[in-house]
Amino acid sequence: MVDDSDPSDSDRARVDSELLATLLATTPDFVYFKDTERRFVRVSKTMETLFGLPEAEIIGKRDEDLFPEHIHIHSVPDDIRVLTTGEPIVNKLEGGEVRAGTQTWVLTNKTLWRSASGEVQGLHGTSREFTDLKRLRDSERRAKQILSQIHDSVISVDLEGFITSWNHGSEVLFGHSAEAMLGRHISVVYPEEDHGLLETDIIAPLLRQGEHHAEVRLLRASGDVFYGHLALSVLTEDGKPSGMIGYTMDITERVEGEKRRKLLMRELDHRVKNSLAVVRSLARQTANRAPTLDAFLQQFSGRLDAMVVAHETLAGNRWTGLPLRQAVSEALTSSDGVTADGPDVILPPECATPLCLALHELTTNARKHGALQQADGSVDLRWSWQADEVEIRWREHGCKEPPSNLKPGFGLSLVHGLIEHEAGGRFSLEMTPEGLSATIHLPTREDRSASLGPGAR
Amino acid sequence: MSGEPQQPRTALLVEDNFLAALEVADTLTDLGFSVLGPFATSDDALRAMESAPRIEIAILDVHLRGGTCAPLIPLLRARETPFVLITGYSQPDLNDVLAGMPLPPRLGKPFSTRELRAVLAELAPPTGSRG
Numbered sequence: 001m002v003d004d005s006d007p008s009d010s011d012r013a014r015v016d017s018e019l020l021a022t023l024l025a026t027t028p029d030f031v032y033f034k035d036t037e038r039r040f041v042r043v044s045k046t047m048e049t050l051f052g053l054p055e056a057e058i059i060g061k062r063d064e065d066l067f068p069e070h071i072h073i074h075s076v077p078d079d080i081r082v083l084t085t086g087e088p089i090v091n092k093l094e095g096g097e098v099r100a101g102t103q104t105w106v107l108t109n110k111t112l113w114r115s116a117s118g119e120v121q122g123l124h125g126t127s128r129e130f131t132d133l134k135r136l137r138d139s140e141r142r143a144k145q146i147l148s149q150i151h152d153s154v155i156s157v158d159l160e161g162f163i164t165s166w167n168h169g170s171e172v173l174f175g176h177s178a179e180a181m182l183g184r185h186i187s188v189v190y191p192e193e194d195h196g197l198l199e200t201d202i203i204a205p206l207l208r209q210g211e212h213h214a215e216v217r218l219l220r221a222s223g224d225v226f227y228g229h230l231a232l233s234v235l236t237e238d239g240k241p242s243g244m245i246g247y248t249m250d251i252t253e254r255v256e257g258e259k260r261r262k263l264l265m266r267e268l269d270h271r272v273k274n275s276l277a278v279v280r281s282l283a284r285q286t287a288n289r290a291p292t293l294d295a296f297l298q299q300f301s302g303r304l305d306a307m308v309v310a311h312e313t314l315a316g317n318r319w320t321g322l323p324l325r326q327a328v329s330e331a332l333t334s335s336d337g338v339t340a341d342g343p344d345v346i347l348p349p350e351c352a353t354p355l356c357l358a359l360h361e362l363t364t365n366a367r368k369h370g371a372l373q374q375a376d377g378s379v380d381l382r383w384s385w386q387a388d389e390v391e392i393r394w395r396e397h398g399c400k401e402p403p404s405n406l407k408p409g410f411g412l413s414l415v416h417g418l419i420e421h422e423a424g425g426r427f428s429l430e431m432t433p434e435g436l437s438a439t440i441h442l443p444t445r446e447d448r449s450a451s452l453g454p455g456a457r
Numbered sequence: 458m459s460g461e462p463q464q465p466r467t468a469l470l471v472e473d474n475f476l477a478a479l480e481v482a483d484t485l486t487d488l489g490f491s492v493l494g495p496f497a498t499s500d501d502a503l504r505a506m507e508s509a510p511r512i513e514i515a516i517l518d519v520h521l522r523g524g525t526c527a528p529l530i531p532l533l534r535a536r537e538t539p540f541v542l543i544t545g546y547s548q549p550d551l552n553d554v555l556a557g558m559p560l561p562p563r564l565g566k567p568f569s570t571r572e573l574r575a576v577l578a579e580l581a582p583p584t585g586s587r588g
Contacts, residue, residue: 272565276566277474277568280567284480311497350473421475424522
């Protein structure tokens with residue numbers, strides 16, 4: 001300080017000095033003056049507390065003498081910059097662990113300190129404690145980061161339902177980008193027929209209760225509908241609702257699975273009951289005509305086996321249809337003397353039992369009374385497309401003494417009924433000099449008359 | 458059945474499963490019914506009903522080849538013909554088929570001949586027993 005020996009000046013200098021002392025003693029900020037060599041000249045009381053040292057022990061020291069390296073590695077170049085360029089440092093966030101276990105973050109301003117005559121004396125700095133604010137800012141950033149990086153969809157809307165945030169999980173789930181969705185109404189992800197429901201079943205109960213869970217149908221950008229579970233909360237600001245936030249989980253697989261399971265259970269129940277009714281009838285019908293118990297057991301189990309083949313072949317094709325070639329080879333596994341050939345044909349499921357029983361009865365009949373009873377007898381089994389039908393021809397060859405009159409037994413009349421009644425087909429028998437000849441026509445669901453594929457005739 | 462020879466009573470049988478139909482047809486014949494059917498589709502059954510003067514009772518399988526027995530029900534109700542449904546499905550599924558129509562008596566598959574006889578005796582009692 002320069003004393004011009006003017007009494008008013010010296011008074012002012014005294015006041016200034018008092019003001020400075022007051023400022024340094026009472027400011028909550030870190031205030032300091034450094035000389036051109038970056039040595040502390042004066043520091044505020046807060047600096048004494050920060051370092052745990054009296055001012056006298058701070059003065060004359062530089063940042064590198066007082067701060068840990070991870071702090072002074074940044075602050076020293078800043079001091080040098082201010083001193084050499086004269087450019088101030090404005091609101092720079094700096095700090096960290098100043099002393100073991102204590103985090104101190106500050107917003108720092110540094111400016112050049114000039115004398116009244118304009119000569120550079122050093123620099124002046126003020127750092128305002130920012131630790132709590134920094135923590136808040138960090139937690140906000142972390143929350144944002146978590147929100148953007150979790151795989152689940154989190155969406156927030158304002159009280160009117162307009163989208164205020166749309167995280168990455170939502171982009172993946174719905175196929176809409178955040179950019180496209182911010183500011184749009186949340187109803188765009190609901191099928192149009194559910195828009196009323198959105199108001200009454202979702203938004204209204206949510207605002208009433210503060211929290212709400214719901215299972216809803218939702219729309220993807222592609223237009224596909226999926227099932228979502230929503231966990232929703234009202235956002236509050238100063239105790240007043242300010243918006244809504246929701247977590248959406250895709251539960252389509254679960255919902256579809258439940259539907260499928262219910263349908264399957266119902267279908268299974270129905271099939272089992274039907275099968276039991278059929279078996280009961282088969283047993284009675286067979287018993288009514290069987291001369292002995294042994295004959296009954298043999299006929300009944302043979303017919304039951306044929307029904308098992310029908311069931312297994314159908315089940316192997318997920319009940320969608322009966323591949324004729326596969327059914328024939330399964331039904332005739334133990335029948336030497338039968339040659340079978342024909343194109344690949346899938347028959348409707350209701351043809352399965354009639355066809356497998358037909359093959360069983362024809363084979364049994366041929367073994368007992370027909371071609372397969374004789375050493376050089378044989379059967380030719382061929383099938384072909386006839387417009388929207390499949391014609392299956394069973395021709396017995398090499399019968400030395402074919403019965404002159406045709407009197408089909410119960411087995412073959414059963415086949416007749418099954419083919420005509422149950423499968424909606426036609427069944428005819430004919431006696432030729434070579435042996436029995438049977439023709440089965442079965443309806444299919446495709447019409448091959450227009451396009452004659454390979455194997456068609 | 459003793460006494461004067463009677464005109465046999467007619468029972469309509471609609472069941473697409475041939476073996477199940479045989480069983481019911483046998484029971485109906487045993488009870489003295491003349492069996493109209495069995496028919497595997499409701500179309501076939503409708504055609505037969507049009508030319509049948511009188512049907513005492515109808516036995517209908519719910520699920521038929523290519524559909525259900527639902528198209529037959531209004532005509533049966535109009536003619537006041539008693540009928541019984543036979544099905545492997547449970548009641549909620551029948552409501553779909555009947556679309557709000559009152560639920561008629563039904564026999565759940567598989568049923569015994571005795572159960573069938575009991576239902577027939579109730580819905581179409583032998584004329585002799587009517588006093």
